Amino acid sequence: MEVPDLRSLRAADTPVVGGKAAGLGELTAIGLPVPPGVVLPARFLNGNDERALADLLPGLVRERGVRPPFAVRSSALCEDGEHASFAGQFHSELEVDEAGLAGAVVRCARSADAKNVQHYADALGVAPGLSGQHSVSVIVQEQVAADLSGVLFTADPLTGDPDTYVLEVVPGPGSALVGGTTEPLALRLGSDGVVVTTRPDWCDESFEARVLGLCLRLRELGRSVTEHRGSPQDIEFCTTADDTVVPVQARPITSLPALSARSFDLTFTPVCHATSDELGALARLDKVRLRLVAESCGLRVGRAWIIRAQASGSPRQEEPTALPPGLSDAPQISFVLQDPARLGGSIVRRFSAVGSRSHDLRETVQLVGASHDRFALIATEIHDAELSGVARRFGDHVVAEVGFGAFVPKGVVATSQYVCTTDGTIEHTEPVRQERAFLIEQGMPRAVTIGRTPTLTPEQCRMVCQAVEVANQYHTRPSVEFGVERDGSLFLIDFVEDGADDAGPRPEDLGIISSGRLAGRVVRVDDDRALELASLDSHFHTDRPGAAPAAVHDPVIVVAALPYLSLESFIRERDATSLGFVFRNCSYLSHLSIVLRELGVPALVDRQAYDRLRADDHVLLDTADRTVAQVPEAESTP
Known part of the structure; x- marks a missing residue:
C-alpha cells in the first residue's frame, strides 16, 4: 500500500491514510462517482523531499490515470473523525498542474504545523504532535469541473432530527461555501417536502429551480452514504454542467444533539414451536418457512425467534430488553427486518455476538422504529460451521459446492464441486485446494489460513440432495445454502430462488x-x-x-x-x-x-x-x- 488508489481504501485504512482518504474510499464501495485519485501516506511523504516528489509524482499520476488539473488535499489521521472534524484547519489547493504538484503536496503535508491546527487541537483536548494524530497524508485527485457546489447534512445539526436534511449550495467550486466567503442558498429537506430557508441576493429563479430539481437525488445520495457509514454525515459535493452529482468528502456530523429513544414493547415467538396462528402472515416469509419446512422433514436448522415491536407511548429512555433463554446466550445471532421487508428500500441486517446482544437488538429496534410504529424482526442462530456450501438441482443432477468457513455463496473462497444424482450418488468431483477461509467471530468476519481441500462424505452429499429435493417442493429452482459442523452433521442456512433456467450443467461444463x-x-x-x-x-x-x-x-x-x-x-x-x-x-x-x-x-x-x-x-x-x-x-x- 505504498501509494494506494482511493478506490482501494476502506475505513480500516484510516490509521495509514487518514480519515478523509478512507472516507472517500468508502464512497467508492457503494458505487458513487468519486473523482479518481491516489493517496500519498504520511510515512511515504516522510521519506521523500520535494525534489524527489517532483521527479516521482508526474509519472505516478499518469500511470494511475489521474489527469490534471488536480485537487490536492490533506488527510490527517485526526481529520473527519466522529468527535473532531478539523474542518478547514489543514491546507488544500485547487487547479494544480503537474509542474506545481510536488510543491502543493509538500504544503499540504506541512499544514499540521500551522498555529490554527494546534489551537483547534488544544481547544478540543486532542493530543498534539506530527508524530501522532497530526501526521498528514495527502490526496491527489482529478478536480471536478464544478458548475455548482454544496454541503449536505443528513440530520438537522441543531435538533439532531435524522429525517430532516440541511442543504447549502453556491455556484462554482465549493471553496467559497466552505470558506464562508459567499452566502449560500439554504434549504431544508424534510419528510414532508423541501423548504427554502435562505435565498441570497445573487440567487435567481433559474438557479433555485435547478437546485430544487436536484433535491430528490441529493436526499438519496445522503441516505445511501448515511446507511453505509452508520451515522449522520456532513457531505461535500460538486455538480457538473450536466447535473452529475459528485461527492468529494463525507465525514460524521460532530456534536449532533441526541434524540430521545422511542419506547417499544417487544414480544418473542420461537419459530419452530409456534403455531400458524401465532406466526400469522409471517409464516409465508422465506426465513420462517425455511424452518417450518426443515422441521417437518427432519432437517436441522438454526433456532429462530420472531420479534414483534409495538411503539408503547411517549419517548423515554429505553430500559435493557429482557431476552428469552437461547436468544440471549446463543454465541452468534443475526437480526433481520422481516415486516416490512425493507427500510427505505434497503434490507436491515445486523450480526450480534453474545456480549452485545441486548445493545444490538436495541440499536436495530431504534433504527427501524424511527420510521415505523409496528414491525417484525427475525433473530436467527448462526452455527459455528467448519464447512459451508450451496447446492441446486439441474435436470436429473444436483450440483453442490463446498468450502471451509462461512460465506461460500458470497464468492470469496475457492470451492470443491460435486455432481450427484438426485438421490445423492456422487458421479463427478472437482476438488480445489482452499488457501484461506472466513469465520464469524464476535459478530464480524475473520480470515484464517487453511491450505487444505474441502470435501463432503457420501452421506453428507446424500443429506444435501435430500434438502434440495425438499426445497424444490416449496420453491422454484431454489439454491440450498447449508453448513457442516465439526462433528460432520449438516444443517440448513437458507433457500435462495434462482431465476435462471433449469438447463445444465453437465459435469464437463462446470x-x-x-x-x-x-x-x-x-x-x-x-x-x-x-x-x-x-x-x-x-x-x-x-x-x-x-x-x-x-x-x-x-x-x-x-x-x-x-x-x-x-x-x-x-x-x-x-x-x-x-x-x-x-x-x-x-x-x-x-x-x-x-x-x-x-x-x-x-x-x-x-x-x-x-x-x-x-x-x-x-x-x-x-x-x-x-x-x-x-x-x-x-x-x-x-
Missing part, C-alpha cells in the same frame, strides 16, 4: 458459469482484499442500494480470481449486454453466478486466460467452445 458470446476490452480486477471486504460488507451491514448510475454500453470482459459478490457493481454501472466475466476459480452457485445466469451475462472459468490476459487487451469470450481469444480492437468495438 467451468461455464453462464452461456454467451461477447467481444470487448479486458478490465482486470486484481485487488482481492478490497473485493473480499466489499463482498463481506454486503453481508454484515444493511444493504445500501444507492441511485443506479446510467448504464454504460462499452463492452468489457471483467477478469477476476473469483466471482466476488461485490463485482455486481459492474452490472449496476453498465448495460448487462455489454459485460462478460472470466474467473480463475469456479463457483457455479455463488450469488453473483446466479445473477449472471439470470441476466444472460457470459461467464467462464479459465485459469490460463486469467493468467494471460492484461488490462485493455481486446478479446472474444465464447462459452460455446470455451475460449477467450485475442482479437483486433476493431472487432471488439460495437
Whole structure:
C-alpha cells in the first residue's frame, strides 16, 4: 500500500491514510462517482523531499490515470473523525498542474504545523504532535469541473432530527461555501417536502429551480452514504454542467444533539414451536418457512425467534430488553427486518455476538422504529460451521459446492464441486485446494489460513440432495445454502430462488458459469482484499442500494480470481449486454453466478486466460467452445 488508489481504501485504512482518504474510499464501495485519485501516506511523504516528489509524482499520476488539473488535499489521521472534524484547519489547493504538484503536496503535508491546527487541537483536548494524530497524508485527485457546489447534512445539526436534511449550495467550486466567503442558498429537506430557508441576493429563479430539481437525488445520495457509514454525515459535493452529482468528502456530523429513544414493547415467538396462528402472515416469509419446512422433514436448522415491536407511548429512555433463554446466550445471532421487508428500500441486517446482544437488538429496534410504529424482526442462530456450501438441482443432477468457513455463496473462497444424482450418488468431483477461509467471530468476519481441500462424505452429499429435493417442493429452482459442523452433521442456512433456467450443467461444463458470446476490452480486477471486504460488507451491514448510475454500453470482459459478490457493481454501472466475466476459480452457485445466469451475462472459468490476459487487451469470450481469444480492437468495438 505504498501509494494506494482511493478506490482501494476502506475505513480500516484510516490509521495509514487518514480519515478523509478512507472516507472517500468508502464512497467508492457503494458505487458513487468519486473523482479518481491516489493517496500519498504520511510515512511515504516522510521519506521523500520535494525534489524527489517532483521527479516521482508526474509519472505516478499518469500511470494511475489521474489527469490534471488536480485537487490536492490533506488527510490527517485526526481529520473527519466522529468527535473532531478539523474542518478547514489543514491546507488544500485547487487547479494544480503537474509542474506545481510536488510543491502543493509538500504544503499540504506541512499544514499540521500551522498555529490554527494546534489551537483547534488544544481547544478540543486532542493530543498534539506530527508524530501522532497530526501526521498528514495527502490526496491527489482529478478536480471536478464544478458548475455548482454544496454541503449536505443528513440530520438537522441543531435538533439532531435524522429525517430532516440541511442543504447549502453556491455556484462554482465549493471553496467559497466552505470558506464562508459567499452566502449560500439554504434549504431544508424534510419528510414532508423541501423548504427554502435562505435565498441570497445573487440567487435567481433559474438557479433555485435547478437546485430544487436536484433535491430528490441529493436526499438519496445522503441516505445511501448515511446507511453505509452508520451515522449522520456532513457531505461535500460538486455538480457538473450536466447535473452529475459528485461527492468529494463525507465525514460524521460532530456534536449532533441526541434524540430521545422511542419506547417499544417487544414480544418473542420461537419459530419452530409456534403455531400458524401465532406466526400469522409471517409464516409465508422465506426465513420462517425455511424452518417450518426443515422441521417437518427432519432437517436441522438454526433456532429462530420472531420479534414483534409495538411503539408503547411517549419517548423515554429505553430500559435493557429482557431476552428469552437461547436468544440471549446463543454465541452468534443475526437480526433481520422481516415486516416490512425493507427500510427505505434497503434490507436491515445486523450480526450480534453474545456480549452485545441486548445493545444490538436495541440499536436495530431504534433504527427501524424511527420510521415505523409496528414491525417484525427475525433473530436467527448462526452455527459455528467448519464447512459451508450451496447446492441446486439441474435436470436429473444436483450440483453442490463446498468450502471451509462461512460465506461460500458470497464468492470469496475457492470451492470443491460435486455432481450427484438426485438421490445423492456422487458421479463427478472437482476438488480445489482452499488457501484461506472466513469465520464469524464476535459478530464480524475473520480470515484464517487453511491450505487444505474441502470435501463432503457420501452421506453428507446424500443429506444435501435430500434438502434440495425438499426445497424444490416449496420453491422454484431454489439454491440450498447449508453448513457442516465439526462433528460432520449438516444443517440448513437458507433457500435462495434462482431465476435462471433449469438447463445444465453437465459435469464437463462446470467451468461455464453462464452461456454467451461477447467481444470487448479486458478490465482486470486484481485487488482481492478490497473485493473480499466489499463482498463481506454486503453481508454484515444493511444493504445500501444507492441511485443506479446510467448504464454504460462499452463492452468489457471483467477478469477476476473469483466471482466476488461485490463485482455486481459492474452490472449496476453498465448495460448487462455489454459485460462478460472470466474467473480463475469456479463457483457455479455463488450469488453473483446466479445473477449472471439470470441476466444472460457470459461467464467462464479459465485459469490460463486469467493468467494471460492484461488490462485493455481486446478479446472474444465464447462459452460455446470455451475460449477467450485475442482479437483486433476493431472487432471488439460495437
